Amino acid sequence: MDFAEMWVIFGPAVAGVVFGAGWWFWVDAVVCSSVTISFVHYLPGIFASLAALMFNCVRKEDIDYSPYEEGEWRLKLWLFLAYVIAFVSLAASVGLLIQDALEKSGPSAWTGTAGVLQCVFVLISGLVYWTSHSD
Template sequence: MDLGELWAIFGPGVAGAVFGTGWWFWVDAVVCSSVNVSFVHYLPGIFASLAAVMFNCVKKDDIDYSPYDDGEWRLKLWLFVAYVVSFVSLAASVGLLIQDSLVKSGPSVWTGTA
């Protein structure tokens, strides 16, 4: 087996494990922290999870270029919306990180390092 075949077999499992570990660290930090976390900070993770579900709803075999097929544009539109949701959640999380690091009244000076 070459590296491409191994990545095709183990890649989704590794990606799911990394995504689940990220959620595990987030929930652990929220539960163990003495600081009240507002619901706005949950939204990027919720939308990133929604985007992951949207990506996984599409089979790779269903995406094929056929100029005479009417149903394919719906799949491409669905994937485009999934990409938009994914990038917006990433931008929102970075924006919240920057906003929290610029505010001096926060609980810690080291926002975003742990």
């Protein structure tokens, strides 16, 4: 077996482990927090998971990379929106990290750090699954 065959077999499992690790960071931060975490802090992880789901709704084989034909512009638009949601969720988690680090009465800096790690791991898992999945 070469690497490509092994990646098709084990890639989805790696993606699941990375996804679970990302959510584990967040659950750990919420459980260990001494203050109540507002719902706004949950949104970047939820939207990152939505973006990962959006990545995986598109098969690689369906995308036409030809610059001269229209191809499937709907798929390209869908992937573009998934990337926008992914990067906005990552930016929001970084913003919440900065806010948590500056406020003394709010959640700890670990909560913000866990939110950033959650978004990064969830988005990596979506891309890992997308690259390893083939129909």
